[in-house]
Amino acid sequence: MNIIETDRLTRRFQATEAVHELTLAVPTGSVFALLGANGAGKTTTLKLLVNLLLPTAGSAQVLGVDSRRLGERELAQIGYVSENQKLPGGMTVAQLLDYCRSFYPTWDRTLEAKLLTRFDLPADRALKQLSRGMLMKAALLSALAYRPRLLVLDEPFSGLDPVVRDDFTAGLLEAAQLGETTVLLSSHDIEEVERLADHIALLEAGRLRFTETTEVLLGRFRRIEVELDGAAEPGDLPASWLGWRSEAGRAVFVESAYRRETTEQNCRQRFPSATVQAHPMTLREIFISLARRESNPHA
Numbered sequence: 517m518n519i520i521e522t523d524r525l526t527r528r529f530q531a532t533e534a535v536h537e538l539t540l541a542v543p544t545g546s547v548f549a550l551l552g553a554n555g556a557g558k559t560t561t562l563k564l565l566v567n568l569l570l571p572t573a574g575s576a577q578v579l580g581v582d583s584r585r586l587g588e589r590e591l592a593q594i595g596y597v598s599e600n601q602k603l604p605g606g607m608t609v610a611q612l613l614d615y616c617r618s619f620y621p622t623w624d625r626t627l628e629a630k631l632l633t634r635f636d637l638p639a640d641r642a643l644k645q646l647s648r649g650m651l652m653k654a655a656l657l658s659a660l661a662y663r664p665r666l667l668v669l670d671e672p673f674s675g676l677d678p679v680v681r682d683d684f685t686a687g688l689l690e691a692a693q694l695g696e697t698t699v700l701l702s703s704h705d706i707e708e709v710e711r712l713a714d715h716i717a718l719l720e721a722g723r724l725r726f727t728e729t730t731e732v733l734l735g736r737f738r739r740i741e742v743e744l745d746g747a748a749e750p751g752d753l754p755a756s757w758l759g760w761r762s763e764a765g766r767a768v769f770v771e772s773a774y775r776r777e778t779t780e781q782n783c784r785q786r787f788p789s790a791t792v793q794a795h796p797m798t799l800r801e802i803f804i805s806l807a808r809r810e811s812n813p814h815a
């Protein structure tokens with residue numbers, strides 16, 4: 517079951533195509549991360565999904581409803597928190613929570629109290645007097661407390677200190693593991709994404725580069741080191757080998773379609789007596805190798 521499905525979802529701003537024919541499925545119960553460089557289209561995608569923006573073409577189904585027709589009933593089951601969200605500065609934290617509570621039948625006061633303590637938020641302080649990180653925590657609290665079926669988070673870690681970040685990610689994982697909340701998030705914090713997300717989609721200039729489980733993604737990338745041992749540099753390289761570099765008899769590249777037998781066979785064909793080592797890569801290393809490839813497709 518998918519809680520979100522998009523079909524060639526597209527959004528243009530004058531000459532800029534921020535999102536181009538995006539077809540994506542977010543499985544119910546997943547923690548799904550949208551990655552991409554600045555301007556790749558992550559915020560626009562999230563806004564399209566919660567009906568803060570209208571598509572120029574294509575469509576999205578969210579909780580089984582066309583995103584353009586999301587009504588009170590669906591919105592009461594969706595939490596949306598964005599780094600750039602405007603909160604009413606004149607209200608105190610407690611007033612904000614009182615205000616939000618009235619909109620959500622599923623609001624859980626015990627959870628609200630727990631999060632208030634966990635996030636160490638001063639209930640009687642005006643929002644305009646809070647730091648950026650504290651504001652983010654207030655916004656997160658007001659979205660978590662009604663236990664939404666879908667939580668959409670745009671750069672949720674920005675401004676959070678490491679302790680709160682840990683608490684927050686633990687809370688998210690708890691909710692996701694209980695199967696009560698699906699989390700869709702965008703973030704530049706790749707370490708946090710690797711820890712949290714079980715599905716990853718990469719956007720490049722508004723286009724979907726890939727969408728797969730974190731496990732499959734981490735499994736198909738390896739940094740390969742080859743001691744060339746006098747072997748000549750091969751003229752033809754498989755398309756899945758990225759960033760080939762060789763120096764002083766040693767070559768290094770990234771295999772983006774790693775399967776032990778195939779990769780070893782491809783290496784043996786080109787340098788029969790060479791020693792080949794395959795090293796697992798972190799999500800950050802994978803992301804950087806793809807970004808470099810994007811800026812120099814011949815690399």
Ligand SMILES: Nc1ncnc2c1ncn2[C@@H]1O[C@H](COP(=O)(O)OP(=O)(O)OP(=O)(O)O)[C@@H](O)[C@H]1O
Pocket residue numbers: 529530532533534552553554555556557558559560561
């Ligand atoms: N309201 C707007 N008017 C014109 N162009 C826009 C508007 N919103 C976004 N864009 C453009 O659409 C593209 C995608 O922007 P978007 O904010 O979705 O990217 P992003 O991946 O969230 O970037 P970042 O990581 O920097 O937050 C960019 O080229 C941006 O300049």
